[in-house]
Amino acid sequence: MASDHLTLPAAVAEAVRAELPSVAERTVAAVVVEVPSYADAFSGDMGRKIENAVRVALGGFLELAAAGGGTDAGTPIGPALEGAYALGRGEARSGRSMDALLAAYRVGARVAWRHLSGTAVAAGLGVDAVARFAELVFAYIDQLSASSAAGHTDELADSGQVRRRRLEHLASLLITGAPVADVSAAAEHAEWAPPQTLTAVLLPQSRARDTLVRLDARTLQVPEDRAPHEASAELTVLLVPDTEGRARPALLRALAGKAAVVGPARPWQQVSVSYTRALRAVRLGLTAEGTAPLDTDARLVELLLRADDEALTDLRAQVLAPLATLSPSTRDKLVETLRAWVLHHGRRERIAAELFVHPQTVRYRMGQLRELYGDRLDDPQTILEITVALGTDDR
Structure with missing residues (x-):
């Protein structure tokens, strides 16, 4: 609505413009004090870059106000919005959350409003325009915050996708048995702690x-x-x-x-x-x-x-060859007795319990098996072959 618009008089705009460097410095100083996570970020070259970004943002606001902008910030603040977006992406890369950045914006808005409004009023801004001036300041800060939030979100999404692809590449290398040097390099590249x-x-x-x-x-x-x-x-x-x-x-x-x-x-x-x-x-x-x-x-x-089913089939055929001429029913009884005998190390009572027969039956069947196999039942190699051949009870 037109009544919500504000155009700063030239004299007021000039006075405010002259104060921008000072306001930027005070804004940065306040943020350092009130948002502890920024104490280190604002030192050295990074501090100067951020302070310059604050000046750009304040300059964008002044252009908006001098041009008669309302709560919809348009082309005059394009560079400031781009800077805020880049700031959001940078914060995500540095590992800071949006909470810290939004807190910095709130502090910045308060400090900037206090000094800019005081300067504007001293330069002749009418009392009736102060309220609209405040609306414009905080609407502008909201847009900067939204732009930074978008940058922060986009950076996290992009970096998350990149890291996910790197982790997937590492997983692929691992299951294919890639060289140690390759998987170690991929793990480091993906920032994955082995x-x-x-x-x-x-x-x-x-x-x-x-x-x-x-x-x-x-x-x-x-x-x-x-x-x-x-x-x-x-x-x-x-x-x-x-x-x-x-x-x-x-x-x-x-x-x-x-x-x-x-x-x-x-x-x-x-x-x-x-x-x-x-x-x-x-x-x-x-x-x-x-x-x-x-x-x-x-x-x-x-x-x-079961690593080699054909080899196991051949081994079973060799082991059970002495029983080949028996009737199927007799053969099956002797096979189950032979299996129980090797698995229970010849303990007749346990064999009988497993087969649900009398121990004398076990003794009789083992007599038959010894007649068929002879001394081979005393040969460790034969015992090993029988154990492997019949160990899975797949006859």
Whole structure:
């Protein structure tokens, strides 16, 4: 509205302009005292740059007032708004929050109003215009604050995206087993503090977001388009820091109900080993019981035995060759007895309890097996082969 506009008389504008350097100095001094986080920022070259920015801002305001601007700041203050935007981005880069900057603006507005209004009134500004002068000052400060806030937000968004891309690149290098020098350089570039160990976790992509909030903040996530696995396009890979030893149960609890597969903890630069093992468990179709995650540390025998299914099949055929001529029912009974015998180290009572038969039955069956195998049942190599061949009870 026109009644809200204010045009400073030439004499008033000139008087105010003459005071701008002094007002800028006083504004900076007040901010240093009242906003402690700026005490260091305003020293040396940086202090001079900020003081100059304050002068530009005050000069922009004076141009606005002299041109008859209202609460809508336009072209005359373009440079000041650009400076405020750059200031906001700089504050984000320095690690300061917008709270500190907004506090500085409030202090600056108060100091600038006190000195500018006093100068304007002394130079002849009418009392009836003082209120509109105040409105113009604080509306202008609001616009500077908004511009700085936008710069702060944009800088955080941009820097967050850059760092996220760097972390994703690091995660990709780690699971592909890149050279130590490469992963170390990538970690430093991403400003990521390396842990002692990393553990690879595979889980459905749909479970990743709510899982991440339960894990160490340094946890890395491999981007979907960079994971070299072929087990499922819907799996994502997390690399979780320092979950070895006593910390592992806490990780397993955090992953309950997430359909996760957990690799072993490895020195952080060797986490590709953990990833490869977890992926192998997925490809072999190993499953966990209930809601617990599949812990590969608890399934090492299966992973080892099923590393080469054809070799295991051939070994079973060799081990069970002496039983080939028996009837299927007799063969099955002797195979289960032989398996229980090696697993229980020949303890007849335990074998009988597992098979739900009388100990004399165990003795009879072992007699049959000794007739078929002969002295081979006393050979350590044969015992090892039988244990490996029948250890998973997959007949």
